[in-house]
Amino acid sequence: MDKLVINKSPALKGSVRISGAKNAALPLLIASLLTDTPCTYTNVPNLKDIKTTLALLKDLGAETSQIDTNTVEINASQIESVTASYDLVKTMRASILVLGPLLAKYGRANVSLPGGCAIGARPVNLHLSGLEKMGAKIDVEEGYVRASVNGKLQGARIYMDIVSVGATENLMMAAALATGTTTIENAAREPEIVDLANCLNAMGANVSGAGTDCISIEGVEKLSGCEYSILPDRIETGTFLVAAAATKGHIICENAAPHSLDAVINKLELAGAKITLGDDWIELDMEGRAPKAVNIKTVPHPGFPTDMQAQFVTLNAVAEGTGVVTETIFENRFMHVPELQRMGANIELQGNTAITPGSSRLKGAQVMATDLRASASLIIAGLVAEGETIVSRIYHLDRGYENIESKLGKLGANIKRVAD
Numbered sequence: 001m002d003k004l005v006i007n008k009s010p011a012l013k014g015s016v017r018i019s020g021a022k023n024a025a026l027p028l029l030i031a032s033l034l035t036d037t038p039c040t041y042t043n044v045p046n047l048k049d050i051k052t053t054l055a056l057l058k059d060l061g062a063e064t065s066q067i068d069t070n071t072v073e074i075n076a077s078q079i080e081s082v083t084a085s086y087d088l089v090k091t092m093r094a095s096i097l098v099l100g101p102l103l104a105k106y107g108r109a110n111v112s113l114p115g116g117c118a119i120g121a122r123p124v125n126l127h128l129s130g131l132e133k134m135g136a137k138i139d140v141e142e143g144y145v146r147a148s149v150n151g152k153l154q155g156a157r158i159y160m161d162i163v164s165v166g167a168t169e170n171l172m173m174a175a176a177l178a179t180g181t182t183t184i185e186n187a188a189r190e191p192e193i194v195d196l197a198n199c200l201n202a203m204g205a206n207v208s209g210a211g212t213d214c215i216s217i218e219g220v221e222k223l224s225g226c227e228y229s230i231l232p233d234r235i236e237t238g239t240f241l242v243a244a245a246a247t248k249g250h251i252i253c254e255n256a257a258p259h260s261l262d263a264v265i266n267k268l269e270l271a272g273a274k275i276t277l278g279d280d281w282i283e284l285d286m287e288g289r290a291p292k293a294v295n296i297k298t299v300p301h302p303g304f305p306t307d308m309q310a311q312f313v314t315l316n317a318v319a320e321g322t323g324v325v326t327e328t329i330f331e332n333r334f335m336h337v338p339e340l341q342r343m344g345a346n347i348e349l350q351g352n353t354a355i356t357p358g359s360s361r362l363k364g365a366q367v368m369a370t371d372l373r374a375s376a377s378l379i380i381a382g383l384v385a386e387g388e389t390i391v392s393r394i395y396h397l398d399r400g401y402e403n404i405e406s407k408l409g410k411l412g413a414n415i416k417r418v419a420d
């Protein structure tokens, strides 16, 4: 298994090209199941989760081809199976997103329950209850969701008890081919939801209100393939910006979507960064200053994203002053804290809050990645720690960051991947 070896690095400097967003690409590729003709996706990040999604679609009988590193074509007009097996779903929770499209187009779907993961239990009750409201009959047996519908799914008015990105996406896709109008109230407002709505509309759907908390979908008879470019990854962008801030650096993120990052940019400015925004780029300059700690509470978009929490805990640990970070989305998303403490970070955990008195001097150590963003936080810690840091279990990282070591290396980081 590969490891990352990181040594204390100079201030990061230069330009980095941001990849397409994992969390937009996954539902968009899965939306091809709704269409009758081939779909072409560009700006697709070259990631483990994308390979898993393509394997899942292939397993269902779709034809998939990798045109080049970041372009894929999917022909899901004819499929052979409506079963997503445990072997694939267990490696990527987002596989549950095939449920809505399969049910809407074929009237049946069997999808393994994803189960929990390192960051929390992550139930899928809202996905299931929304589909039931649209007329689906759902049984959970032997670890599988077995869903069917007599005739077609029917449009419905669905209120979401908790704001859920995945449930909003699953229901949008199901509703696109349902009879009548579906409204999703208290819907997620993430930029990835807007990207899915735009892609569905390019396929011939009738989705409005995406980006607000009330999405309306008028079902259509059929959807066709389209060519669609995936939104830039706001979490990858934020991770590079925090890495640059922690090292007192000066970088430009190119091919970015600046306005998807308002909450993160606000915190970076409070941390002392000078930020300049262009149409598709973000420049961060710490002007050699040490960062200042910031207070953060993770909430659904447009608030501060949980997927940037771990990176900011590292930033706060080495920053000046006390920072308080509260996680409200997932119940167990502080697995990076004990690893950062092994590197000498002074972090006090009080329930769902991580308090950093600031200015910890980190020392390199052997640490273990426990989930995707925890891995990113350990890399940032490694860049500023004295000596050598070795991050193991980086398969988590490979799910969501394209070539992170070479991108950081080009900015001057001392980082390399080694095989065990």
Ligand SMILES: CC(=O)N[C@H]1[C@@H](OP(=O)(O)OP(=O)(O)OC[C@H]2O[C@@H](n3ccc(=O)[nH]c3=O)[C@H](O)[C@@H]2O)O[C@H](CO)[C@@H](O)[C@@H]1O
Residues within 6 Å of the ligand: 022, 023, 024, 026, 093, 094, 120, 121, 122, 123, 124, 125, 126, 127, 128, 162, 163, 164, 165, 166, 167, 188, 306, 307, 329, 330, 331
């Ligand atoms: C592939 C993808 O896009 N992943 C993102 C997506 O995950 P994901 O879509 O899984 O996250 P959700 O927005 O659904 O989860 C938010 C909260 O709702 C709870 N919940 C969710 C569904 C449900 O049926 N019942 C329920 O109780 C979850 O346990 C969690 O506490 O949004 C998260 C929140 O922004 C991000 O951290 C993930 O990176």
Ligand SMILES: C=C(OP(=O)(O)O)C(=O)O
Residues within 6 Å of the ligand: 023, 093, 094, 307, 372, 373, 400
């Ligand atoms: C939690 C994340 O992803 P997933 O929902 O795929 O586990 C993430 O991208 O930080």
